[in-house]
Amino acid sequence: MRRNVLPGLNLSLGITLFYVGLIVVLPLAALIFKASSLGFAEYWTIVSSPRSVASYRVTALAALAATIFNLFFGLALAWVLTRYRFPGRRIIDAMVDLPFALPTAVAGISLTALFSANGWFGSVLSDIGIKVAYTPLGIMIAMCFTSLPFIVRTVQPVLEDLDPALEEAAQSLGGSDWTIFRTVILPLLAPALLAGTSLSFARSLGEFGAIIFIAGNQPMSTEITALLIFIRLEEYDYQAAAAIASVLLLTAFAMLAVTNWLQARALRYTVKG
Amino acid sequence: MKIRLDSVIKTFETFRAVHGVSLEIESGELVALLGPSGSGKTTILRMVAGLEYADEGHIYFGDQDATDIPVRERGVGFVFQHYALFPHMTVAENIGFGMKVSKVKRDKAEIAARVADLLRLVRLEGLGDRFPGQISGGQRQRVALARALAVDPKVLLLDEPFGALDANVRHDLRRWLREIHQELGITTIFVTHDQEEALDLADRVVILKEGKIVQQGTPQEVCRDPKDAFVMKFLGDANRLTGEVRAGIAHVGGAQVAAAGVPDGPVDIFARPRDLDWSTHGPGVAATVERVLDRPGERRVIATVSTGETLEFDVEPEQAVEKGEAGFVTLRRAKVFSLG
Numbered sequence: 163m164r165r166n167v168l169p170g171l172n173l174s175l176g177i178t179l180f181y182v183g184l185i186v187v188l189p190l191a192a193l194i195f196k197a198s199s200l201g202f203a204e205y206w207t208i209v210s211s212p213r214s215v216a217s218y219r220v221t222a223l224a225a226l227a228a229t230i231f232n233l234f235f236g237l238a239l240a241w242v243l244t245r246y247r248f249p250g251r252r253i254i255d256a257m258v259d260l261p262f263a264l265p266t267a268v269a270g271i272s273l274t275a276l277f278s279a280n281g282w283f284g285s286v287l288s289d290i291g292i293k294v295a296y297t298p299l300g301i302m303i304a305m306c307f308t309s310l311p312f313i314v315r316t317v318q319p320v321l322e323d324l325d326p327a328l329e330e331a332a333q334s335l336g337g338s339d340w341t342i343f344r345t346v347i348l349p350l351l352a353p354a355l356l357a358g359t360s361l362s363f364a365r366s367l368g369e370f371g372a373i374i375f376i377a378g379n380q381p382m383s384t385e386i387t388a389l390l391i392f393i394r395l396e397e398y399d400y401q402a403a404a405a406i407a408s409v410l411l412l413t414a415f416a417m418l419a420v421t422n423w424l425q426a427r428a429l430r431y432t433v434k435g
Numbered sequence: 436m437k438i439r440l441d442s443v444i445k446t447f448e449t450f451r452a453v454h455g456v457s458l459e460i461e462s463g464e465l466v467a468l469l470g471p472s473g474s475g476k477t478t479i480l481r482m483v484a485g486l487e488y489a490d491e492g493h494i495y496f497g498d499q500d501a502t503d504i505p506v507r508e509r510g511v512g513f514v515f516q517h518y519a520l521f522p523h524m525t526v527a528e529n530i531g532f533g534m535k536v537s538k539v540k541r542d543k544a545e546i547a548a549r550v551a552d553l554l555r556l557v558r559l560e561g562l563g564d565r566f567p568g569q570i571s572g573g574q575r576q577r578v579a580l581a582r583a584l585a586v587d588p589k590v591l592l593l594d595e596p597f598g599a600l601d602a603n604v605r606h607d608l609r610r611w612l613r614e615i616h617q618e619l620g621i622t623t624i625f626v627t628h629d630q631e632e633a634l635d636l637a638d639r640v641v642i643l644k645e646g647k648i649v650q651q652g653t654p655q656e657v658c659r660d661p662k663d664a665f666v667m668k669f670l671g672d673a674n675r676l677t678g679e680v681r682a683g684i685a686h687v688g689g690a691q692v693a694a695a696g697v698p699d700g701p702v703d704i705f706a707r708p709r710d711l712d713w714s715t716h717g718p719g720v721a722a723t724v725e726r727v728l729d730r731p732g733e734r735r736v737i738a739t740v741s742t743g744e745t746l747e748f749d750v751e752p753e754q755a756v757e758k759g760e761a762g763f764v765t766l767r768r769a770k771v772f773s774l775g
Contacts, residue, residue, distance in 0.1 A: 327519035330486050333506045334513040335533035335586055345536070349523045431523045431566040 193411065196404035208405045217387040218409065220298050224386075225366035228305035232362050235306075236313030237355065243314070244321045258314050261307055266371030273304055274375045296378025301386060304373045305366040312365060316358035320351055352428040360421035364414055436496055436589040436622050437462045438483065443492035445478050452478040454646040455492065460639075465616050465623045467633035470643035471669070476626045477594055479643075483624060484592050485509040496589060512583030514593040518575045520567040526578050527563035530554065533586035553581040556615065573604040580612075584619070593625035597632060609636055630670050634658065642666055664703055664772050673705045674746045676720070678771075685771045688720035688740070690764065694771035706769040708735065711748035713756065719763030722746060727756055738764065 197205065208214065243255050261269065277284040277294040287294055294300045324347065332342040370388040378384045387410055394403035438460040445453040453475040460466050468476040481487040483494060485506035493502045501509060520529050527550050534546045541549075554560050557577040559570075567575055576596065583591060596612070597605040613636055616623055627633050633640045634654040641651040650662040661667040664675075678687030680702050685694040687704055694702065712719075713736060722738040725745070729735075733749040736756055740746060746764060750756055 325517070325519060327515045327517065328521060330506070331513065331515060331519040331582075332521075332532070332536075334484060334486070334509075334511060335536065335582070336507045336538070337532070337536040338507070341536045345532075346521055432568055433566075 190411065193404050193407055196400055197408040200401050200405060205405050208402045209409050213381050213385070214387075214390060214406055214409075216382045217385050217390045217406075220301065220384060221367060221387045222413075224298055224301040224305055225363055227302045228309060228366050229359055229363040231302075231306055232310050232313050233355065233359055236310055236358065236362075237317055237351070239310075240314045240317040240321055244318055258311050261309075262311050266308060266369065267375070269307055270304060270372040270375035273300070273307065273372065277303065277376065295376050296380075296384060298384060300376040300378070301373050301384060304376050305369055308369050308372050309362040309365045312361040313355070313358035316354045316361070317351055320354040324350060349428070353425050356421055356425050356428065360417055363417065367410060367413065438590060438622060438624075439495040440479070440483070441493045441495070443479070443482060443489045443494065445475070445482060445487060445490050452646055453482070453489075456643075456646070456648055457492075458641060458648065458651070460622060460624060462622055463620045465613075465636065465638045466625075467637035467640045468624060468626045468643060469628070469630060469633040469640050469669075471628060473645070474643040475646035476628075476643050478646075480592050480594055480624060480626045483590070484511050484513045486513070510586070510589045512586060512588030512591045514576075514579045514583050514591070514596055516595040516598055518567070518579040520575055520578055520582070522567055524566075525563060526559065526565050526567065526570065527554070529567065529578055530563075530581045530585050532582065537586065549585065553585055556584070557581045558611075571604075572600050573608055576600065576608060580615070584621075588621065591621050591623040593623070595627055596625055597629075598627070605632070612636065634670075642669065644669075661770060664705060667705045667770055667772075672708050672747060674708065674711065674744075674748070676704045676706070676740070676744060676746075677742075677774075678702055678704050680771065680773070685769070687766070689718035690720050690766050692766040692769045692771070697771050697773050701774045703772045703774060704766070704769050705772070706766050708748045709733075710766060710768040711746065712765045712767060713738075713748065713750055713754070713762055714765070715760075715762045717763045719765040720746075722762065722764050724756055724758055724760045724762070726758060738762075740764075 200208070239254075239258065243251060243258075274295055275281050277287070277300060279285065279288050279293075279295070281295075284295055292299075294303060328346055328350075329342055332346050337345070368388060370386075370392070373386055374389055377386060377389075379386075379389055387406060391403045391406050391410075394400075394406065438458075440456055440458040442455045442457055443453055444451070444455050456475070456479060458479075468479060470476045478487060482489050485501070485504060489502055493500055495501060496509070506513075521532065524532065527547075530550045530553050531546045534541055534549060550563065551560075554563055557580060559574060559577055559581070562570060562574065567578065570578070580593075580596075597608055600608065609632060625636070634657075637654065639651060640654055640657050642649045642657065644665055650657055650666050652660075657666065658670060661670060667673050668675075676687045678685050678701075680686075680694045680697045680699050682699065683693070683695050683697070685692050685697070685702055685704055692704065692706075720740055722740045724736055724738045726737045727734055728737070729752075732752070734752055734754065734756065735747060735749055738746050738748070748764065
């Protein structure tokens with residue numbers, strides 16, 4: 163190995179590799195091992211059973227909807243927090259982290275209380291015929307809540323570092339506000355938005371605590387994949403739990419790969435040539 | 436396009452950046468706004484561009500009052516100190532940006548042809564496909580200029596255009612900007628804190644201090660006849676001595692210098708390093724050599740006068756001067772400013 167001026171490489175590399183192996187790689191390997199102890203036919207029966215497929219559908223669709231909502235709302239929030247100075251800005255800024263800090267079960271219980279038919283929001287919404295608690299809509303709202311900080315916190319620093327001269331230059335060249343946002347600001351935010359979106363989506367796919375209180379957990383309609391895995395575990399059916407979990411794992415890997423590829427594409431211009 | 440500023444005032448929070456500046460710039464002129472940091476030069480430039488609004492006063496483009504016209508409709512080309520190129524667009528896309536977003540619709544081929552012309556003008560043929568991160572600072576500066584010129588601006592404004600570049604690159608770009616200005620004849624204002632840059636490049640230099648114009652004129656006028664001690668010092672190295680004027684002659688130590696028209700009384704005397712002479716015998720201002728700095732074309736001597744002032748002057752490369760040597764300084768030429 164080439165001699166390195168910075169000290170401590172061997173020690174720090176050893177410790178971190180050991181740690182990553184112990185905490186990340188080993189459990190994943192155990193999961194795959196458990197799932198692969200099933201025969202393929204058996205594995206396929208479990209992961210493609212109607213109940214499992216219904217749980218993937220409701221989880222993925224709700225996560226997608228929550229992420230798209232957060233993409234717009236999170237970008238707007240980050241924009242307002244960085245661009246404008248108004249009273250209470252710092253309080254709002256601090257509140258963005260609340261979904262991170264709050265135990266998700268607490269979030270789930272409060273959301274259920276608010277949106278149940280006799281809750282503050284729920285009673286109003288039920289008057290106009292919208293039911294939130296114990297429906298996929300409730301799942302989406304819980305996901306929105308827990309994944310909001312990801313987009314805000316990834317976009318905010320990039321937005322803060324954006325050179326105001328870029329916008330001034332675009333203005334002096336005659337660009338309208340919308341044109342400047344679309345052709346200058348948005349492309350520069352794209353990598354951060356992508357990172358935030360994928361984190362937000364991943365978090366929503368795996369969210370458990372906040373959702374199970376509000377979801378109603380009816381098999382085939384409002385039962386999320388994470389809960390189904392939990393139910394299989396409760397039944398001591400470790401193999402089935404591992405099989406379903408492996409589907410979530412593969413989805414997460416695929417999504418990471420796609421996001422990395424998109425990010426590299428969006429950052430093409432930084433490659434020195 | 437002729438530009439006129441009429442008693443323009445700009446205040447930031449509590450800090451007054453520009454104190455009632457009036458200035459006329461003729462069509463086709465190349466003018467330098469020269470001043471130290473905080474002199475308000477950039478603020479004036481940004482107000483002409485429409486990137487800041489004047490609190491009071493008016494800015495005219497020709498006969499039109501442009502004071503409240505927003506930047507995107509003002510028709511100016513602005514070159515930013517750090518270029519402000521769009522990092523995610525290629526050089527060609529950067530240059531074409533103004534034409535693409537313009538209300539005047541042009542087809543793609545027309546834009547491409549104009550971009551190619553501009554790339555030729557700024558001598559960057561073949562670099563159109565690169566991203567700004569892949570070219571040098573001097574090249575970026577030229578892209579920024581091409582991008583500003585692409586929208587056929589009535590006025591070209593440059594904020595410290597060469598501030599972030601190496602001395603060599605800066606020198607070449609200066610000559611090149613002069614050529615482009617000659618070729619296009621567009622009214623141009625640039626801001627700089629580098630007096631050499633202003634004097635080399637501009638038809639007219641406007642010297643600013645604390646938000647006010649101190650002096651304006653051709654490089655010859657401001658160099659030969661600086662209006663006060665600030666201008667004298669700001670335009671280049673200057674030695675300051677205190678003396679006294681009697682009957683049109685300034686006396687300092689054992690040296691004298693002409694001071695026609697200056698009333699009798701105590702004065703400040705300013706002299707450029709090359710206007711002082713050193714000899715080992717009097718008469719003159721007695722001084723002791725502190726240090727000698729050898730430079731390619733001359734030797735710079737730093738000497739202390741008995742009254743405590745430090746003088747810097749140049750002697751011929753062959754002249755033998757050593758640290759600690761005592762001798763006399765005489766003044767060949769100096770500017771005398773009355774203290775009264």
